[in-house]
Amino acid sequence: xxxxxxxxxxxxxxxxxxxxxxxxxxxxxxxxxxxxxxxxxxxxxxxxxxxxxxxxxxxxxxxxxxxxxxxxxxxxxxxxxxxxxxxxxxxxxxxxxxxxxxxxxxxxxxxxxxxxxxxxxxxxxxxxxxxxxxxxxxxxxxxxxxxxxxxxxxxxxxxxxxxxxxxxxxxxxxxxxxxxxxxxxxxxxxxxxxxxxxxxxxxxxxxxxxxxxxxxxxxxxxxxxxxxxxxxxxxxxxxxxxxxxxxxxxxxxxxxxxxxxxxxxxxxxxxxxxxxxxxxxxxxxxxxxxxxxxxxxxxxxxxxxxxxxxxxxxxx
Amino acid sequence: xxxxxxxxxxxxxxxxxxxxxxxxxxxxxxxxxxxxxxxxxxxxxxxxxxxxxxxxxxxxxxxxxxxxxxxxxxxxxxxxxxxxxxxxxxxxxxxxxxxxxxxxxxxxxxxxxxxxxxxxxxxxxxxxxxxxxxxxxxxxxxxxxxxxxxxxxxxxxxxxxxxxxxxxxxxxxxxxxxxxxxxxxxxxxxxxxxxxxxxxxxxxxxxxxxxxxxxxxxxxxxxxxxxxxxxxxxxxxxxxxxxxxxxxxxxx
Amino acid sequence: xxxxxxxxxxxxxxxxxxxxxxxxxxxxxxxxxxxxxxxxxxxxxxxxxxxxxxxxxxxxxxxxxxxxxxxxxxxxxxxxxxxxxxxxxxxxxxxxxxxxxxxxxxxxxxxxxxxxxxxxxxxxxxxxxxxxxxxxxxxxxxxxxxxxxxxxxxxxxxxxxxxxxxxxxxxxxxxxxxxxxxxxxxxxxxxxxxxxxxxxxxxxxxxxxxxxxxxxxxxxxxxxxxxxxxxxxxxxxxxxxxxxxxxxxxxxxxxxxxxxxxxxxxxxxxxxxxxxxxxx
Ligand SMILES: Nc1ncnc2c1ncn2[C@@H]1O[C@H](COP(=O)(O)OP(=O)(O)OP(=O)(O)O)[C@@H](O)[C@H]1O
Ligand SMILES: [Mg+2]
Numbered sequence: 001x002x003x004x005x006x007x008x009x010x011x012x013x014x015x016x017x018x019x020x021x022x023x024x025x026x027x028x029x030x031x032x033x034x035x036x037x038x039x040x041x042x043x044x045x046x047x048x049x050x051x052x053x054x055x056x057x058x059x060x061x062x063x064x065x066x067x068x069x070x071x072x073x074x075x076x077x078x079x080x081x082x083x084x085x086x087x088x089x090x091x092x093x094x095x096x097x098x099x100x101x102x103x104x105x106x107x108x109x110x111x112x113x114x115x116x117x118x119x120x121x122x123x124x125x126x127x128x129x130x131x132x133x134x135x136x137x138x139x140x141x142x143x144x145x146x147x148x149x150x151x152x153x154x155x156x157x158x159x160x161x162x163x164x165x166x167x168x169x170x171x172x173x174x175x176x177x178x179x180x181x182x183x184x185x186x187x188x189x190x191x192x193x194x195x196x197x198x199x200x201x202x203x204x205x206x207x208x209x210x211x212x213x214x215x216x217x218x219x220x221x222x223x224x225x226x227x228x229x230x231x232x233x234x235x236x237x238x239x240x241x242x243x244x245x246x247x248x249x250x251x252x253x254x255x256x257x258x259x260x261x262x263x264x265x266x267x268x269x270x271x272x273x274x275x276x277x278x279x280x281x282x283x284x285x286x287x288x289x290x291x292x293x294x295x296x297x298x299x300x301x302x303x304x305x306x307x308x309x310x311x312x313x314x315x316x
Numbered sequence: 317x318x319x320x321x322x323x324x325x326x327x328x329x330x331x332x333x334x335x336x337x338x339x340x341x342x343x344x345x346x347x348x349x350x351x352x353x354x355x356x357x358x359x360x361x362x363x364x365x366x367x368x369x370x371x372x373x374x375x376x377x378x379x380x381x382x383x384x385x386x387x388x389x390x391x392x393x394x395x396x397x398x399x400x401x402x403x404x405x406x407x408x409x410x411x412x413x414x415x416x417x418x419x420x421x422x423x424x425x426x427x428x429x430x431x432x433x434x435x436x437x438x439x440x441x442x443x444x445x446x447x448x449x450x451x452x453x454x455x456x457x458x459x460x461x462x463x464x465x466x467x468x469x470x471x472x473x474x475x476x477x478x479x480x481x482x483x484x485x486x487x488x489x490x491x492x493x494x495x496x497x498x499x500x501x502x503x504x505x506x507x508x509x510x511x512x513x514x515x516x517x518x519x520x521x522x523x524x525x526x527x528x529x530x531x532x533x534x535x536x537x538x539x540x541x542x543x544x545x546x547x548x549x550x551x552x553x554x555x556x557x558x559x560x561x562x563x564x565x566x567x568x
Numbered sequence: 569x570x571x572x573x574x575x576x577x578x579x580x581x582x583x584x585x586x587x588x589x590x591x592x593x594x595x596x597x598x599x600x601x602x603x604x605x606x607x608x609x610x611x612x613x614x615x616x617x618x619x620x621x622x623x624x625x626x627x628x629x630x631x632x633x634x635x636x637x638x639x640x641x642x643x644x645x646x647x648x649x650x651x652x653x654x655x656x657x658x659x660x661x662x663x664x665x666x667x668x669x670x671x672x673x674x675x676x677x678x679x680x681x682x683x684x685x686x687x688x689x690x691x692x693x694x695x696x697x698x699x700x701x702x703x704x705x706x707x708x709x710x711x712x713x714x715x716x717x718x719x720x721x722x723x724x725x726x727x728x729x730x731x732x733x734x735x736x737x738x739x740x741x742x743x744x745x746x747x748x749x750x751x752x753x754x755x756x757x758x759x760x761x762x763x764x765x766x767x768x769x770x771x772x773x774x775x776x777x778x779x780x781x782x783x784x785x786x787x788x789x790x791x792x793x794x795x796x797x798x799x800x801x802x803x804x805x806x807x808x809x810x811x812x813x814x815x816x817x818x819x820x821x822x823x824x825x826x827x828x829x830x831x832x833x834x835x836x837x838x839x840x841x842x843x844x845x846x847x848x
Contacts, residue, residue: 033396035745036744040745043654044655045651046648046651046652047652047656047660047666047667048670049648049652050652050715051669053677053712054677056688057680057685057712060688060691060692061687064691116586117583120583120584120587121587124580124583125584125587133590135831136590137590137594139827139831140594142773143597143824144800144823144827145773146775146803146823147601147773147824148597150601150803150804151601151820154813211573212576213575213576234679237679240681241679241681241682242681243681243683243775244804247808248804248807268681268683271683271687272683272686272779275686275690275780276779287687290683290687293683294680294684297680298676300679301675368739373734373735373738399741401738401740402740402741408732408735410732412733412735414733414736414751414755424740424742425742428742428746477736478739
């Protein structure tokens, strides 16, 4: 029996395509080709928006800030410790130190804790615990900075005030909160780079009679080095740029802090605190502060892309 | 009586610096099955993919020569490849169903070619599935995901999807290589039915299969079409020593 | 031998401890804010407008402002981000100068601190384009901030769509754009949605950039050109100016609830990306 009987696809009513005007136009496509070109152009345009944004951001921030830097001299602007807008003194030295001190002191505890947690998740914890921990770290990464700042303000600051002295708003409070905030960055990137180390490295080391810990220290961590360095640099970038949480817990005095219990002011805090009412040179000085921050971050990004490239060479 | 459907003239294909085809001439007859055989890497798929100009999607490929579909040159700069591919359907080695329902898979082609009426779509879907010998197995679950079908069913679904576009030519690149023996024989049966209405070009590694289902066979070696003839001739009376070696299994 | 064994155990113990410590930190933050915040939450808190600078009443206008700003920035950023991902993955040659520039721009944008975006949004949208402190200025600024996230996740999602889908669709006579819009994008949708959800999280939490671009007016924004105060900005002002700690706790709690929900949804849509779950 011919299964085909009665439902020929080439004959009769089903030749729908021969009815369509496009087919009648034959081999040359009609308007649809122009539509394709138009869409392709729109897509390219949307890809260009990212580039445009970077160009506009640098242009406008530098245009607002750089003239003032030249007016007072860039050395004076960066290194002078005197920030007193009412007297026309715009030196961000103390803020620069503030940013550095706070960044270093938060990295000081978050890096070791972060790396050791990353090793724990990748190498030691049972798979289930590792993945639960991963979910929790994602959650930690999602909590907004203002909530961290609020938590610091109501828990960390009073704790320091009551048990360690000072008024609580301090380098220490900032370092604790900022350290918590950069933990997810450090942990997740380090963990990924540890997981990316080929299994054979570890097995080779274990086969030589090394213990698991010796293998981690001797083989796995060195192999994951460039990833871990990337993690630390990105964490550093996040710490330098963080604003709200820092404003809320560090007290914001424009003096260079003498101890961990003293207050400090970072470059980012300076901008958010004074932008609301600044005008003229004062406002320009805040933009100049932003320009310095921007340059810092771009340099860090370059370092990261370079270290990633280097890491790839090493792996090859 | 055979009618010429496709005619390839001096087709040369380059992948960057590597030349995969060295000038292939072939006449493909309408409503016949033409099989392409040859050892791995000899250029069968490459040739097949020049017929619907799918090769040019790979960056760095260059094609020279000309192919005529009913006298119309397909390597013509004014040709709309989209229109060409409506006339020349293709079935790949690995059945690749879209992540949609069975119905939507078959309706995909008609939809993009402008059919909107649900009743007309349903009609096309049913006829295509029937023509691909799949209707009886799936007509009660047209809206379930196509990926749940077995491999053999998926391959027939892919064929139904091609039929729904109403091509004149169907290219098949080792369509049975991922199928079990039963699915394979069903597929061969289907191909023999389809050739009443379509021109079929099929790449296969299975020489018995080529002998069973094809009317013409071309033997490729290292980018050359060594021999092309009626299948009964080529398998019984190969003219070239290399063809003989290959089909008798004495090759390399 | 014994010595190294003991050392091994000590290090192992320390690592368990560090994992625990991280969990404890997260737990303490969420538990403390929830315990203190949940008592502030009731229908009035959510649906009443704030009075006396937020000292009394609820936070309804800040909830609405948050929704406005989030939606508006998504409407701007999603087409642009998905569009550039399509361009990069489907049209551009990977090593072309333009593609590398786009990637570099996305990388740089992702690293810029929000306060710098705030400065830019202030001088460009608020002053130069004269949009004032407004929902529009704020969402344009935020759109630029979430653009890299959406571009990246969409790129990954598009990349994970099997090449055979494209070949099959093109071989059926579909045009390139038909193939992309009817096969590639639907298959990539769960990944794209994940990016969108993550961006919502970022938009809800953003504060520094919005203070400088959307202002901090407590009124209910009636249009795109009205100023607006989001929940996060409200929390900052309540806490820093000591206006009402109870309401600050309530706001913080609501923000955390939203973030937990968003996190859950992001994970859910990520899991739907697996081949088995992708089918309808
Ligand atoms: N994308 C590509 N880039 C570079 N070289 C390619 C590419 N595709 C195929 N080739 C080369 O072209 C030649 C012909 O390949 P083709 O796929 O046409 O062979 P085939 O006869 O179909 O083999 P098989 O039976 O294994 O499918 C081979 O040498 C192959 O290595
Ligand atoms: Mg092949």
